[in-house]
Amino acid sequence: MTPRSSWRRATSAMLALAFATPTVTAAPPSRSARGFADERSRIVHALNRLTLGPRPGDLEAVRAMGLERWIDRQLHPESIGDEELAARLAPLSTLRLSSAEILRGYDPPPELKKEIQKRRSEMGDSASDEDVRRATRELAAQYRDTMAGPPRRVVDELQQAKLLRAVYSERQLDEVLVDFWMNHFNVFAGKGQDRYLLTAYERDVIRPHAWGRFEDLLEATAQSPAMLFYLDNWLSTDPGASVEDLRRAAMEEAGMRPRRAGGMARGFGRRPGNRPEPAAAGNRRAGLNENYAREIMELHTLGVDGGYTQKDVTELARCLTGWTIRGLRRDAPRFFFFDAAHDHGDKTVLGHHVKSGGIKEGEEMIHVLATHPATAHFISYKLARRFVADEPPAALVDRAAATFGKTDGDIREVVRTIVTSPEFFAPESRQAKVKTPLEFVVSAVRASGASVQDASALAQRVGQMGMPLYQQQPPTGYKDTAEAWVSTSGLLARLNFALDLAAGRVRGVRVSPDRLAPRAGDGAVLADALAEQLLPAGLSASTRQTLASETSRGLDPARVAGLILGSPEFQRR
Amino acid sequence: MVSRRFFLKSSGLALVAFGAAPRALVRSVYAADGRGKKTLVVVFQRGAMDGLNVVAPYADPIYRRMRPTIALPSPHGGSREAALDLDGHFGLHPALEPLLPLWKDGTLAAVQAVGSPDATRSHFDAQDFMESGTPGVKSTDDGWINRHLQAMPSPGATPFRAVSLTPTLPRSLAGRAPAVAMSSIREFALRPSAGTAVASGFEGMYDAAVHDVLHGTGQETFEAIDFLKKSDPSRYAPAAGVEYPRGRYGDSLQQVAQLIKADVGVEVAFTEIGGWDHHAAEGGVQGQLAQRLRELGHSLAAFQKDLGGRMQDVVVVTLTEFGRTVHENGNRGTDHGHASVSFVMGGGVRGGQVHGRWPGLEERNLYEARDLAVTTDFRDLLGELLVRHLGDRDLSKVFPGYALSASKLPGVLRG
Numbered sequence: 005m006t007p008r009s010s011w012r013r014a015t016s017a018m019l020a021l022a023f024a025t026p027t028v029t030a031a032p033p034s035r036s037a038r039g040f041a042d043e044r045s046r047i048v049h050a051l052n053r054l055t056l057g058p059r060p061g062d063l064e065a066v067r068a069m070g071l072e073r074w075i076d077r078q079l080h081p082e083s084i085g086d087e088e089l090a091a092r093l094a095p096l097s098t099l100r101l102s103s104a105e106i107l108r109g110y111d112p113p114p115e116l117k118k119e120i121q122k123r124r125s126e127m128g129d130s131a132s133d134e135d136v137r138r139a140t141r142e143l144a145a146q147y148r149d150t151m152a153g154p155p156r157r158v159v160d161e162l163q164q165a166k167l168l169r170a171v172y173s174e175r176q177l178d179e180v181l182v183d184f185w186m187n188h189f190n191v192f193a194g195k196g197q198d199r200y201l202l203t204a205y206e207r208d209v210i211r212p213h214a215w216g217r218f219e220d221l222l223e224a225t226a227q228s229p230a231m232l233f234y235l236d237n238w239l240s241t242d243p244g245a246s247v248e249d250l251r252r253a254a255m256e257e258a259g260m261r262p263r264r265a266g267g268m269a270r271g272f273g274r275r276p277g278n279r280p281e282p283a284a285a286g287n288r289r290a291g292l293n294e295n296y297a298r299e300i301m302e303l304h305t306l307g308v309d310g311g312y313t314q315k316d317v318t319e320l321a322r323c324l325t326g327w328t329i330r331g332l333r334r335d336a337p338r339f340f341f342f343d344a345a346h347d348h349g350d351k352t353v354l355g356h357h358v359k360s361g362g363i364k365e366g367e368e369m370i371h372v373l374a375t376h377p378a379t380a381h382f383i384s385y386k387l388a389r390r391f392v393a394d395e396p397p398a399a400l401v402d403r404a405a406a407t408f409g410k411t412d413g414d415i416r417e418v419v420r421t422i423v424t425s426p427e428f429f430a431p432e433s434r435q436a437k438v439k440t441p442l443e444f445v446v447s448a449v450r451a452s453g454a455s456v457q458d459a460s461a462l463a464q465r466v467g468q469m470g471m472p473l474y475q476q477q478p479p480t481g482y483k484d485t486a487e488a489w490v491s492t493s494g495l496l497a498r499l500n501f502a503l504d505l506a507a508g509r510v511r512g513v514r515v516s517p518d519r520l521a522p523r524a525g526d527g528a529v530l531a532d533a534l535a536e537q538l539l540p541a542g543l544s545a546s547t548r549q550t551l552a553s554e555t556s557r558g559l560d561p562a563r564v565a566g567l568i569l570g571s572p573e574f575q576r577r
Numbered sequence: 578m579v580s581r582r583f584f585l586k587s588s589g590l591a592l593v594a595f596g597a598a599p600r601a602l603v604r605s606v607y608a609a610d611g612r613g614k615k616t617l618v619v620v621f622q623r624g625a626m627d628g629l630n631v632v633a634p635y636a637d638p639i640y641r642r643m644r645p646t647i648a649l650p651s652p653h654g655g656s657r658e659a660a661l662d663l664d665g666h667f668g669l670h671p672a673l674e675p676l677l678p679l680w681k682d683g684t685l686a687a688v689q690a691v692g693s694p695d696a697t698r699s700h701f702d703a704q705d706f707m708e709s710g711t712p713g714v715k716s717t718d719d720g721w722i723n724r725h726l727q728a729m730p731s732p733g734a735t736p737f738r739a740v741s742l743t744p745t746l747p748r749s750l751a752g753r754a755p756a757v758a759m760s761s762i763r764e765f766a767l768r769p770s771a772g773t774a775v776a777s778g779f780e781g782m783y784d785a786a787v788h789d790v791l792h793g794t795g796q797e798t799f800e801a802i803d804f805l806k807k808s809d810p811s812r813y814a815p816a817a818g819v820e821y822p823r824g825r826y827g828d829s830l831q832q833v834a835q836l837i838k839a840d841v842g843v844e845v846a847f848t849e850i851g852g853w854d855h856h857a858a859e860g861g862v863q864g865q866l867a868q869r870l871r872e873l874g875h876s877l878a879a880f881q882k883d884l885g886g887r888m889q890d891v892v893v894v895t896l897t898e899f900g901r902t903v904h905e906n907g908n909r910g911t912d913h914g915h916a917s918v919s920f921v922m923g924g925g926v927r928g929g930q931v932h933g934r935w936p937g938l939e940e941r942n943l944y945e946a947r948d949l950a951v952t953t954d955f956r957d958l959l960g961e962l963l964v965r966h967l968g969d970r971d972l973s974k975v976f977p978g979y980a981l982s983a984s985k986l987p988g989v990l991r992g
Contacts, residue, residue, distance in 0.1 A: 134823070236856045236857050236908065239857050239907065239908040240907065240908075241907050243907065290907040290908075291906050291907025291908070292906060292907055292912075293906050293907060293908050293912065294856075294906070295854075295856040295912065298698065298699075298913065302701075303701075308697070308699050308701065314698065314945060317698075438791075468744065468760065469744060470743075470744030470745040477623075477624075477851050477852065478623065478624065478700055478701070478851070478854070479700075480700065480701045486790055487746075487751055487790075488745060489745065490746070490790055490791060490794050491758040492746075492756075492757045492758050492759060492794060492797050492798040493743070493744050493745065493746070493758040493759045493760055494744065494745055494746075494758070495791065495794050495795060495798050496765060496766075496802070497744075497760075499767060499779055500767065500768050503767075503768050503771045503775065504768065507770075544785075544786065546782075546785035546786065547782045547785065547786065549785075550778060550781035550782045550785060551778065551782070554774050554775070554777065554778035554781070557774050558774075559774055559778075563771060563772070563774070566771065566775065567775060567779065570779055572782060572783060572786040572789045572791045572792070572795070575791055
């Protein structure tokens with residue numbers, strides 16, 4: 005007998021128990037039905053939270069390995085092979101490019117940008133979007149040979165990759181955690197050059213640090229061109245410096261007027277006309293930009309109630325002056341500490357006296373923020389909210405924060421504290437979270453065993469549900485609580501997606517008919533068989549009853565499957 | 578159990594039962610012909626709009642001094658690229674030129690120095706406080722619009738009494754009273770190919786899931802779908818000569834107009850437009866702020882023209898979570914500040930003037946020595962609209978813990 009069929013029998017038993025309308029009464033002789041049901045329910049719960057939803061067969065696989073071992077393995081994603089995913093990602097070529105290569109291949113050359121701008125201003129305000137787009141396309145066509153592809157492709161491929169990883173990666177918890185950090189350290193693809201910087205941001209900044217020390221992750225984001233650009237810190241300078249002074253200093257540093265040859269100039273200004281940043285016009289003062297200094301405290305570390313003041317924001321912004329980007333326009337974008345733009349005075353932030361020390365001031369403050377008790381609490385709270393409940397138990401958050409403190413912010417250990425806790429497995433935590441649009445779409449695809457040839461339609465659907473990937477404009481990221489995602493609009497989009505998916509009407513996604521049409525007969529039997537596969541967490545008695553009665557009116561399996569994927573129970577995890 | 582679903586069957590757009598209300602102070606929610614329901618349209622500008630460059634105190638030398646590169650040029654300086662004079666002191670950003678005729682015909686007003694008394698400069702918290710209607714209190718579950726709906730039970734209400742043209746339900750509308758969020762009227766339907774058994778299956782499942790937060794949303798969704806099918810607002814094309822700007826915001830206002838024209842009983846409509854967080858390259862006459870204003874101004878002007886006479890029953894109000902620093906920063910932008918500006922547009926508006934007490938830009942008058950001070954609490958502005966336009970009688974539920982008094986209302990509406 006295959007494991008699958010024995011699992012079927014066992015699950016039927018459990019479903020029967022869950023519904024209290026037993027159709028099968030035999031339980032495996034080796035354990036008590038109750039213990040067995042609980043073990044099964046714990047595994048389903050773990051799959052619901054530590055993956056993007058169970059696939060057919062996942063439950064048996066975890067049971068065979070043992071739940072604890074499976075969780076431990078998921079906590080060490082580097083130990084898990086992921087070849088199938090790698091093959092699926094292979095055609096998305098921009099994922100492997102450096103920011104420099106992306107800029108050279110996909111950022112329209114300045115001449116083209118100028119021509120587009122000129123044409124737009126000629127067309128005036130009255131021109132329709134369509135006319136403007138057509139004109140842009142025509143102009144861009146003339147540059148086709150010099151570009152590797154349209155600018156849009158970079159973010160399109162990121163979105164597709166995110167969905168493919170979510171559906172296919174064996175390192176499911178890694179994907180969940182990377183998604184968590186990408187959202188925590190949100191960067192909006194729609195802001196200027198950021199569309200070309202996000203690929204490297206996710207690949208080289210977030211992923212390598214997702215399981216490491218929080219301080220390393222924080223510093224990596226602080227020095228990433230994507231974040232420096234998104235929250236404007238690259239523009240923030242000593243309020244006393246004039247734009248002219250800064251320009252002169254940048255040119256010297258770039259070796260353009262080599263009055264002072266120095267190591268800083270290496271690799272800069274190789275191409276004539278590559279004007280050094282910050283390129284601001286006029287003989288005026290530059291100055292502070294508080295944007296990043298505020299958000300790093302409010303959103304990335306202390307939390308909004310973490311006890312900082314407006315004065316702390318301004319002082320921290322002063323510490324971070326000169327943290328900028330070089331090579332942003334069609335070059336190799338990278339972090340650069342621009343000493344001439346740095347405010348060299350002493351500062352006081354959060355009661356810490358920060359002595360004038362150039363780049364060290366920012367590094368010192370990142371250390372202070374990363375190791376602050378408010379940060380330990382805030383990060384632990386957000387992780388517990390993601391993994392356990394919208395309002396996570398305070399005792400659990402405290403224990404996770406204690407782990408954070410004891411382990412010098414070891415993210416793996418904080419996550420372990422949370423996902424192996426009694427609170428995580430408590431009955432009240434099960435099915436307690438409402439899925440986000442991403443979680444819903446991916447879990448439906450996984451449950452139905454569908455095969456994804458092209459993920460762009462899926463990305464579009466997630467966007468229509470209010471969660472366009474990489475396109476959240478405010479730095480807060482997307483919300484992780486039920487009320488943000490429960491609405492008429494959101495629900496309707498989910499119901500329609502469920503129907504379309506089951507009927508094979510989502511472009512690029514194939515649902516194999518056998519998967520959705522078990523040999524089962526009609527009515528309640530068909531409904532139960534499908535529910536068992538699609539929703540191992542089980543249907544409520546009332547949903548099951550509704551389903552059975554509609555199904556007995558002769559619905560085909562695809563429609564029944566659509567109903568199950570659209571059911572209230574499937575909206576939860 | 579009374580289902581909300583078929584409330585409309587016999588009554589059509591039945592009149593609200595007012596009970597023994599002190600009507601003297603309150604306008605009827607319905608116009609005399611019984612058709613035109615009063616509608617409030619809320620425009621939330623997410624990201625904190627720089628009110629000082631939208632209704633700019635161009636005549637104030639401090640304004641020019643604090644903003645050497647981004648101040649709007651005075652309308653009297655001879656340049657066409659300048660603020661549009663409103664009253665000799667304030668000037669409208671030229672990207673809002675489409676709204677100038679409304680200002681002149683008295684259907685558009687501005688309220689300067691509006692904001693929240695809470696000191697936060699966090700977008701998230703400030704939006705949350707403005708939408709919950711309880712500055713400083715994070716534990717509030719529901720939004721101010723929803724509490725207005727709760728405070729004024731309306732047995733004849735349609736599913737579209739409160740509607741948001743957004744893919745998710747905004748905090749302002751969250752709460753016990755039903756409210757619909759939709760991205761587009763046209764797509765607000767279950768796949769027709771699924772058939773009636775599927776539709777009734779979904780309806781049955783959500784109807785039965787009484788302990789689930791999705792239960793109410795399910796009911797609201799199916800009611801709204803049914804209702805929309807019958808009233809079919811998408812058949813209302815814009816009035817002759819009206820062209821909404823392409824893009825999400827123009828679309829959402831066009832759809833609000835369609836819902837109003839289709840008489841589906843909209844009392845409050847919510848729309849949002851993001852992208853106001855201009856820390857860099859905000860600019861003056863040209864720049865990123867100008868671009869956003871162009872889209873907003875064209876959309877509002879199209880909406881007003883599209884609705885024509887029906888604007889008599891409509892008031893539009895714009896809100897943003899806070900304003901921006903009086904000083905420009907080092908990047909031709911501005912950082913997070915305090916008070917901003919609101920617009921009020923519609924039939925009953927005392928237009929053509931800048932309301933609100935102007936606190937001035939002298940350092941001693943600034944909030945925390947850097948930002949425009951708030952002289953009109955946003956609750957006073959919204960309170961006036963709720964009372965005078967929508968006939969709300971009990972604002973203590975809408976803005977708990979806040980005492981509104983007639984003397985504090987900004988007086989943006991006539992009567």
